Amino acid sequence: MTEGRARIAILGASGYTGAELVRLLARHPRVEIVALTADRKAGQSMADVFPQFAPLTLPKLITIDEVDWTGVDLAFCALPHGTTQQVIKRVFESAPHIKMVDLSADFRLRDPGVYEQWYGHPHQALELQQEAVYGVVELYRSDIRKARLVANPGCYTTTAILPVVPLIEAGAIEPDHIVIDAKSGVTGAGRSAKESLLYAEVTDGMHAYGVGSHRHMAELDQEYSKAAGRTVVPSFTPHLIPMTRGIYATIYVKTGAGVGAEGVHRVLADFYKGEPFVHVLPLGQVPQTRFVKGSNMAFIGVIKDRAPDRVIVISTTDNLVKGASGQAVQNMNLVLGFPETTGLEQIALFP
Structure with a gap:
């Protein structure tokens, strides 16, 4: 760990939003990526999955069960809808110090009955849903700063x-x-x-x-x-x-x-x-x-x-940015007390 940097894990790093998180965080001055997971591609390097990352020194892809949570300050969950509730519940049970930013839909709906209506199964982490903060930064900035679990909105x-x-x-x-x-x-x-x-x-x-x-x-x-x-x-x-x-x-x-x-x-x-x-x-x-x-x-x-x-x-x-991973980094900055724009100052790619 580099002195003064937050230690970050990305769960589901082999998807588009996971790769976008790596792209944004690789040059973020206040964080260090210490764990990347991708169950089906565990054992591979990030460059094997996304060759654009070949010049970077990044952790090998591992399974979620292999993550050493004692060395993580904040985790991004870029996992499929319906899988994150149980994962975050298990992580918090073993490592309650960790902050989470969830990019799935699993904690976005405040009413568990509405969640069950739209997603077809009961919510699996009701106690965590009660503390989750909906992560539209411009509307909920003060609540996000105090949150342990942020539900990143859909694009x-x-x-x-x-x-x-x-x-x-x-x-x-x-x-x-x-x-x-x-x-x-x-x-x-x-x-x-x-x-x-x-x-x-x-x-x-x-x-x-x-x-x-x-x-x-x-x-x-x-x-x-x-x-x-x-x-x-x-x-x-x-x-x-x-x-x-x-x-x-x-x-x-x-x-x-x-x-x-x-x-x-x-x-x-x-x-x-x-x-x-x-x-x-x-x-x-x-x-x-x-x-x-x-x-x-x-x-x-x-x-x-x-x-x-x-x-x-x-x-x-x-x-993939303001609609997902960029907003997630914006939420991370607030949760960890960093200036909100850190690592996100890129101007659009045009043409």
Whole structure:
């Protein structure tokens, strides 16, 4: 361990979000990666799985059972949904000093009954769910600083929550008239081999999926309802598009009397003034995925619709950075008391 550095483990390092964590943390000045797990690839080097890491000196991939938790300060869980609850429960039982940032959906929903409804099985760590903090930094910063367990939000939800929650809280829009048309790059589906994600199946086309039933709806319901102080059920439809990275959410809202696009823009610009990773564009300017690719930024645009009481809000993030691993590092920085932007100052990769 390098003096003064936090010791970090990444569980599930062989997936896209795990690799993105390695990319971001490898040059983070305040941490040292001391453990990387990938059960099916245990024994291999990280460079065997992701050759871009060949120049780096990194720990060998091992199984979770082989991790020496006494030498870990914080762990990222980049494991599949439905597996993390038991893993984190076991880790906390043996090493309660550890902090956790979970990138799965296992602790995002505060109501265990809602979790069971959407994920088809009872929650396996109810006592931990009670202490988990939902990790949208811009909304829950003070709670995250004190957390032992942070539930990192989904990519779609991060991209749709950032522009909408401040508008609901300000009373600038009508909560019952929110329509979210969202698109994701293929990495949002993970690295597992799936026929539907083959090049020939995805390229030169676009399709909706999870129509009327996508699990991220539960997170949107939760956060929008909390902001409104009553039940809010938005319309949300995700689409898969033939690009590697990016989330692009076109959100249609109805404003209150006299608010209009100018009022919506004013609320968002004021709310995010000074925020390092959320940038509200000038009124009428449309964001593009290419201008956030590889960065931890969210770009938000506000555009007038033809009807004076309708406004189009467009939000975009990189699904692997602000939508996953970058936000997870942002959460880690808060939990460990580091400056929030540390290791995340990269400008987007363009062209």
